[in-house]
Amino acid sequence: MTQNIVFDRIGGPDVLRLADMPLPEPGPGEVTVDLLAVGVNRSDVAFRSGKYLVQPKLPCGLGVEGAGIVNTVGPRVNGLAPGDRVSILPAFMPGGRYATYARSGVFPADCLIGLPDSVDNLTGSAIWVSYLTAWGALVEIGGIQPGDFVLISAASSSVGLSAIQIVNAVGAIPIATTRTGAKVSALEGAGAVHVIATEEQDVETSIRAITGDKGLTLAFDAIAGRFAERLVPCMAEEGTIVFYGGLSDEPTLFDRRPIIRKGISFTGFTVWQILRRPDRRERGQRFVEAGLANGTLNPVIDRVFRFQDVEDAHRYMESNTQFGKILLEISAA
Numbered sequence: 001m002t003q004n005i006v007f008d009r010i011g012g013p014d015v016l017r018l019a020d021m022p023l024p025e026p027g028p029g030e031v032t033v034d035l036l037a038v039g040v041n042r043s044d045v046a047f048r049s050g051k052y053l054v055q056p057k058l059p060c061g062l063g064v065e066g067a068g069i070v071n072t073v074g075p076r077v078n079g080l081a082p083g084d085r086v087s088i089l090p091a092f093m094p095g096g097r098y099a100t101y102a103r104s105g106v107f108p109a110d111c112l113i114g115l116p117d118s119v120d121n122l123t124g125s126a127i128w129v130s131y132l133t134a135w136g137a138l139v140e141i142g143g144i145q146p147g148d149f150v151l152i153s154a155a156s157s158s159v160g161l162s163a164i165q166i167v168n169a170v171g172a173i174p175i176a177t178t179r180t181g182a183k184v185s186a187l188e189g190a191g192a193v194h195v196i197a198t199e200e201q202d203v204e205t206s207i208r209a210i211t212g213d214k215g216l217t218l219a220f221d222a223i224a225g226r227f228a229e230r231l232v233p234c235m236a237e238e239g240t241i242v243f244y245g246g247l248s249d250e251p252t253l254f255d256r257r258p259i260i261r262k263g264i265s266f267t268g269f270t271v272w273q274i275l276r277r278p279d280r281r282e283r284g285q286r287f288v289e290a291g292l293a294n295g296t297l298n299p300v301i302d303r304v305f306r307f308q309d310v311e312d313a314h315r316y317m318e319s320n321t322q323f324g325k326i327l328l329e330i331s332a333a
Contacts, residue, residue, distance in 0.1 A: 005101035005310050008059040010050040013314035016062070024097070024106045026074030031109045033086060037125035038100050038328040039065035040305075040313050042157065042245065047094045048314070053270070054093060061099030064090035067115060067124030068330075077109040085115040087124040090132075091275040101310065103330055113285070119292070126158070126299040126325040129271060131288045132281075134163035136274035137220055137242045139170065140283065141267065146171030148217035149210065149236075153177045153227065154247060155187055155195075158325040161300045163220055164191045169296040172217075175210055177203070179320075186323055190300065198227065207234040215239060225250035232258050240265045300324030307331070 002023040007015040026032050044062055046052040070084040080086070091111045092098045098107050115124045138144050144167065152163045155176030167174040168191050176192035178184065184195045196206045207216065215236035221228055225248025231241055232254055239262065258264065274280045291297030302324035305313040313326055 002102055002104040004061050004099065004103075004105075005063075005307075006059050006061050007048055007056070010048070010056065010058075012049065013311040013318070015048065016310050016314065018308060023104050026072055026077075026106050028074055028076045029109050030074040030106050031070055031077060031080055031086075031112060032072040032074075032104060032106050033066075033068045033088065033112070034071050034104045035066050035068040035100060035102055035330050036121040037067045037304075037330065038063055038307070039125045039129060040310075040317060040326040040328060041065065041129050042159075042317065043094070043129075044101075045314055045317050052094070054095065056095045060095045061101060062094060063100030063102070064088075064092065064094055064098075065125060065129045066100035067121045070112075071104065074109075080109055080112060085117075085121075085124070086112040087115050087119075087127060088112060089275065090129050090271060091281075101328070103307070122301060122304060122327055122329065123299055125327055126301055127288065127292070130158040130162040130299065130325065131166070131291075131297060132274050132284050133159050133244060133269075133271045134166050134220070135284050135287055136271060136280065137244055137269045138163060138166055138218065139287065140274060140280055141269060142218045142220070142240055142242055144170055144172045144218055148172040149175060149214060151175045151177065151207065151216050151219040151221075151231065151234075152192075153220065154222040154245070155192060156183045156323045157222065158300065158302075159222070159244070161190055161324055162297070165291070165297050169291055175207065175216075183323060203227070203230045204234055207231075211236075218242060220244065223247045224252045226252075228252050229254060232264060235262060235264045238263045238265070240267065242267055242269050244269045302326055304329050 066088045089111045150167045164174045175194045176187045177196045181197045187195045219241045222245030224246045302322045304327045307330040
């Protein structure tokens with residue numbers, strides 16, 4: 001038996017509960033992992049509340065990211081052995097056989113990446129969703145170059161902070177947005193060259209003052225709604241707005257004239273666009289591992305909750321006060 005966090009109905013953090021469940025035997029190409037740390041992501045909150053890209057089939061588990069120790073190796077698995085420390089890639093959809101909010105779980109072997117001794121379990125559970133999402137949108141899809149102005153909305157999230165680091169690593173110029181001035185100094189300390197407090201400053205005027213005639217090459221936007229409408233006049237010729245979230249519930253209505261005149265592009269993005277393509281996944285993994293090794297990438301961890309305090313972790317995520325990654329740490333049962 002193992003202990004999983006599951007939910008039986010759509011709703012708020014209070015729907016999450018601990019459940020003792022049988023641990024499936026690993027099938028061909030699968031591995032059993034004893035989890036030690038779990039990454040909590042905005043997509044987990046959206047999935048639990050019925051607002052994600054796919055709907056839960058209740059009852060179901062939760063979580064796509066974590067770190068732990070290999071326990072049992074199934075048939076036709078090479079390169080992994082019991083006792084290996086691993087990080088779990090988010091290369092499976094939520095709500096199915098695989099879920100990381102668990103003391104032990106079965107996962108596809110090709111979702112596991114070895115953790116070097118220099119990387120602790122908490123850090124190992126905070127890497128892949130954030131960095132592959134940001135790298136995929138900014139570098140692989142967006143093609144940002146040195147000197148480009150890149151806007152990053154909701155920049156104090158784990159993905160936003162990862163994006164700031166990646167933009168700096170490429171040599172482009174990160175412009176972070178946050179709602180109020182409360183996080184401005186922290187964002188500057190995290191590497192944002194410019195920060196705009198969107199509830200206290202005029203967004204369009206501030207962007208134009210920063211970019212001048214050049215405009216934004218790329219906007220990496222988790223908000224959409226009326227916020228995204230204000231970005232259109234600030235885009236460069238043939239600039240791109242990449243939507244990877246929808247924190248705003250407002251409709252997004254664009255004036256077609258500047259879009260046509262400048263050749264502005266819009267694209268939606270999820271990390272699946274990287275993970276379902278082996279060539280992209282390999283390039284992303286190499287970029288992230290190199291950045292972690294040379295220090296240009298360094299996960300920002302905000303708070304660590306106990307596994308049994310998952311409800312509190314989700315409430316904290318929904319408060320939008322975090323600065324970086326929220327994690328669950330799993331101690332011995």
